[in-house]
Amino acid sequence: xxxxxxxxxxxxxxxxxxxxxxxxxxxxxxxxxxxxxxxxxxxxxxxxxxxxxxxxxxxxxxxxxxxxxxxxxxxxxxxxxxxxxxxxxxxxxxxxxxxxxxxxxxxxxxxxxxxxxxxxxxxxxxxx
Numbered sequence: 656x657x658x659x660x661x662x663x664x665x666x667x668x669x670x671x672x673x674x675x676x677x678x679x680x681x682x683x684x685x686x687x688x689x690x691x692x693x694x695x696x697x698x699x700x701x702x703x704x705x706x707x708x709x710x711x712x713x714x715x716x717x718x719x720x721x722x723x724x725x726x727x728x729x730x731x732x733x734x735x736x737x738x739x740x741x742x743x744x745x746x747x748x749x750x751x752x753x754x755x756x757x758x759x760x761x762x763x764x765x766x767x768x769x770x771x772x773x774x775x776x777x778x779x780x781x782x783x
Contacts, residue, residue, distance in 0.1 A: 664712035671705035727769030734763035
């Protein structure tokens with residue numbers, strides 16, 4: 656099975672571009688009504704990641720795979736830092752924790768998906 660890394664890179668370019676746009680739109684809403692709680696640095700990180708995926712889509716498959724794996728691990732680490740930064744109290748606050756950490760869940764999911772795609776792609780690229 657052949658995996659086209661350029662198509663995968665363009666797909667993640669669109670995903671991260673949408674995340675950046677959603678972050679900027681959420682910043683314009685009142686804080687208690689915002690769907691995603693982000694900040695400018697996180698929005699810029701999503702934008703830079705999108706540009707990085709657009710750039711590696713034109714490169715070789717090895718570079719695309721390495722970039723995908725590195726970004727996957729980085730986003731998993733960023734999300735874990737986000738999870739540790741939350742003070743979880745037992746009670747009715749689980750709904751608030753999940754709402755406040757929606758971006759951490761999204762980042763963790765993207766990190767896992769990127770790492771899996773990078774690993775599968777690297778195994779398919781190398782001869783057994």
